[in-house]
Amino acid sequence: MPEDPYSLAELARLADVTPRTVRYYVAQGLLASPGAAGSATRYSEGHLARLRLIRRLQREHLPLAEIRSRLERLGDDEIGALLGSETDGHPAPAPAETLAFVRDLMAQSGVRPRVQAIRETQASYGAPLLRRTMSSSEPMTPTMPVSVMSASPMPAPPGPAPSAPAPTPPIRAPIGDRTTWERLSITSDVEIHVRRPLDRQANKRVEQLVRIARELFEDAD
Amino acid sequence: MTTDNQHAGRIELVDPGLTIRPDRRLIRAHGRSERFLLVDVVAPTVAPDPSRRRAPVNLGFVVDRSGSMGGHNKLGLAKQAVLEAVHRLDPEDRFSVVAYDDAIDVIVETAPATPQDRRRASDQLAAVDARGSTNLHGGWLAGCEQVAAGLVADGVNRVLLLTDGLANVGITDEQELGRLVGQLRDRGITTSTFGLGTDFDERLLQTMADAGGGHFYFIGDVAQMRDHITSEVGETLEVVAREVVIELTLPDAIRVEALSPFRVEKRAGMVRVFLGDMVSGQTLSVVLRVTFDYGEVGRELGIGVRVGDRDGAFVRAMPPLDAVTVAWRYADHPDNDVQPRDRDVDRIVARLFAERAKQEAVRLNREGRYEEAGKALDGVRKRVAAYAGSDGELRKVVDELREERPVYAAAMPEMARKQAHYASSLLMRSRSGDGRSQRKA
Numbered sequence: 042m043p044e045d046p047y048s049l050a051e052l053a054r055l056a057d058v059t060p061r062t063v064r065y066y067v068a069q070g071l072l073a074s075p076g077a078a079g080s081a082t083r084y085s086e087g088h089l090a091r092l093r094l095i096r097r098l099q100r101e102h103l104p105l106a107e108i109r110s111r112l113e114r115l116g117d118d119e120i121g122a123l124l125g126s127e128t129d130g131h132p133a134p135a136p137a138e139t140l141a142f143v144r145d146l147m148a149q150s151g152v153r154p155r156v157q158a159i160r161e162t163q164a165s166y167g168a169p170l171l172r173r174t175m176s177s178s179e180p181m182t183p184t185m186p187v188s189v190m191s192a193s194p195m196p197a198p199p200g201p202a203p204s205a206p207a208p209t210p211p212i213r214a215p216i217g218d219r220t221t222w223e224r225l226s227i228t229s230d231v232e233i234h235v236r237r238p239l240d241r242q243a244n245k246r247v248e249q250l251v252r253i254a255r256e257l258f259e260d261a262d
Numbered sequence: 263m264t265t266d267n268q269h270a271g272r273i274e275l276v277d278p279g280l281t282i283r284p285d286r287r288l289i290r291a292h293g294r295s296e297r298f299l300l301v302d303v304v305a306p307t308v309a310p311d312p313s314r315r316r317a318p319v320n321l322g323f324v325v326d327r328s329g330s331m332g333g334h335n336k337l338g339l340a341k342q343a344v345l346e347a348v349h350r351l352d353p354e355d356r357f358s359v360v361a362y363d364d365a366i367d368v369i370v371e372t373a374p375a376t377p378q379d380r381r382r383a384s385d386q387l388a389a390v391d392a393r394g395s396t397n398l399h400g401g402w403l404a405g406c407e408q409v410a411a412g413l414v415a416d417g418v419n420r421v422l423l424l425t426d427g428l429a430n431v432g433i434t435d436e437q438e439l440g441r442l443v444g445q446l447r448d449r450g451i452t453t454s455t456f457g458l459g460t461d462f463d464e465r466l467l468q469t470m471a472d473a474g475g476g477h478f479y480f481i482g483d484v485a486q487m488r489d490h491i492t493s494e495v496g497e498t499l500e501v502v503a504r505e506v507v508i509e510l511t512l513p514d515a516i517r518v519e520a521l522s523p524f525r526v527e528k529r530a531g532m533v534r535v536f537l538g539d540m541v542s543g544q545t546l547s548v549v550l551r552v553t554f555d556y557g558e559v560g561r562e563l564g565i566g567v568r569v570g571d572r573d574g575a576f577v578r579a580m581p582p583l584d585a586v587t588v589a590w591r592y593a594d595h596p597d598n599d600v601q602p603r604d605r606d607v608d609r610i611v612a613r614l615f616a617e618r619a620k621q622e623a624v625r626l627n628r629e630g631r632y633e634e635a636g637k638a639l640d641g642v643r644k645r646v647a648a649y650a651g652s653d654g655e656l657r658k659v660v661d662e663l664r665e666e667r668p669v670y671a672a673a674m675p676e677m678a679r680k681q682a683h684y685a686s687s688l689l690m691r692s693r694s695g696d697g698r699s700q701r702k703a
Contacts, residue, residue, distance in 0.1 A: 136415070139410045140410040142410075150399070150400070
């Protein structure tokens with residue numbers, strides 16, 4: 042069987058998206074995952090056509106879930122026909138894609154803003170977006186007795202708020218859609234939450250933390 | 263999308279306008295012709311209804327805090343202007359604040375404009391002081407990230423970039439920045455720019471605002487900073503149609519380009535002129551240059567013109583706007599030479615050429631090429647004089663170019679250059695002297 046024609050970079054360029062956007066669509070189930078992984082990954086004409094149709098549907102403000110269900114019903118021929126028949130609408134924002142595009146530009150030119158202060162209230166912004174990054178089948182419930190997170194923001198502790206601003210952490214704000222929170226259970230009542238991906242160093246420390254925490258609770262028993 | 267539909271049902275829009283006027287209607291059968299076409303677009307007006315809710319906005323303020331902002335309390339006034347602007351927002355709106363020098367700090371992450379978050383912004387801004395150099399690109403990009411993270415689908419998402427100096431860290435090339443800003447505009451984030459004092463590069467900021475679908479403001483006197491920033495924020499609250507586009511359908515024998523400074527896209531048989539966002543009742547005059555190949559005497563050629571926007575405001579407004587067509591007819595030289603002219607179009611075209619020449623003269627003046635600056639004005643003056651006849655307004659343009667020549671043909675103080683450039687910029691974009699959009703009377 043001949044190899045599929047496009048590399049990730051070529052596919053992204055032809056569809057006018059970033060490679061990150063392609064990976065995001067694959068992760069979201071909008072595009073079939075390509076055969077082989079790694080730098081040798083190849084994408085087919087079908088991938089390109091689907092990618093172009095996704096872009097078009099996004100310009101019509103369709104949510105990803107709706108786009109996914111539409112694409113599922115369509116064969117490659119039907120997608121080709123749809124692409125041929127439609128005229129370009131006016132461009133419109135597709136939030137996740139815009140954010141991924143900006144982050145790509147930032148990474149390319151090494152722009153790394155510092156986030157000035159740890160957010161004092163979770164109510165304003167951190168909470169809804171944090172929730173978005175979690176798997177929807179496992180929402181973060183307020184009944185959890187302990188919630189330890191590996192990155193800012195921490196929810197405000199109960200009791201009086203600290204009066205002085207906290208020192209600036211060299212950590213990016215959790216405003217992404219590429220990261221996911223993982224729940225590591227310590228006991229049936231205690232969990233540690235970790236935002237993935239983490240670098241190797243932090244990973245090691247998390248493992249250490251889990252080991253110590255589990256020992257701690259075993260001791261208490 | 264549901265919010266769009268709710269939005270559509272809620273806001274009643276009335277009296278959109280589209281008129282097109284050619285300067286002349288005959289074209290040459292035996293040679294190429296150049297004609298001008300004036301397109302006047304009037305954004306629909308929001309029908310008065312106190313229960314109406316406007317679309318939310320999402321604004322990213324990006325403030326220069328390089329060392330030079332420390333003088334004349336510039337940074338203090340900038341912070342104050344941002345806070346006042348933020349207080350005009352409602353809890354449905356979002357805002358964020360980034361401060362940049364060579365390092366970039368997110369002062370307020372994207373947040374809804376609740377009283378609580380506005381207070382927090384005030385506390386956090388208080389700690390920002392002036393230092394370092396100017397990474398305008400990085401600051402802008404960080405502002406985009408915040409706006410992107412809170413992107414609202416049916417409202418204005420805009421970065422407001424303030425600077426008083428030359429970009430000297432990160433990407434500083436005008437073309438490259440213009441390209442990036444345009445890419446973000448295609449993805450729903452527009453950019454407006456504010457240049458403070460005499461040390462910034464107005465061509466860079468103008469290019470960014472034009473490519474970014476926003477507006478450029480020159481703030482010669484720091485005391486005006488508040489007015490300009492609140493005025494821009496106020497206009498984002500009144501936008502009724504985002505990314506307004508004039509679409510022209512034309513035969514192969516006709517070529518169209520925009521003389522007015524708006525982005526143009528061409529594809530087979532169609533030209534699109536992107537006007538950016540328009541506020542309720544805003545009027546915009548766009549001049550197009552139309553060129554024709556020769557053709558048979560008596561044959562007619564036409565262009566179809568329609569106007570649309572991302573929100574469908576022009577389509578939905580009452581009474582409905584019809585697409586308009588304009589036609590030209592091929593004729594012999596003698597008929598062409600004696601045909602009547604639409605003087606209103608002539609006046610606007612002459613004004614546009616005069617302002618373009620003045621901006622070119624400012625550029626040459628800055629490079630010390632004084633005589634060439636003077637000649638840039640002479641060229642346009644002679645061309646306008648050739649068709650001005652006894653028309654009072656056209657004579658005025660001619661006289662003005664003659665009287666102002668000595669100003670441009672000798673060294674100008676930088677403040678005068680910036681003021682001249684800005685005055686021309688506003689005229690070319692149908693904006694009034696204080697930087698605001700013009701509205702229907």
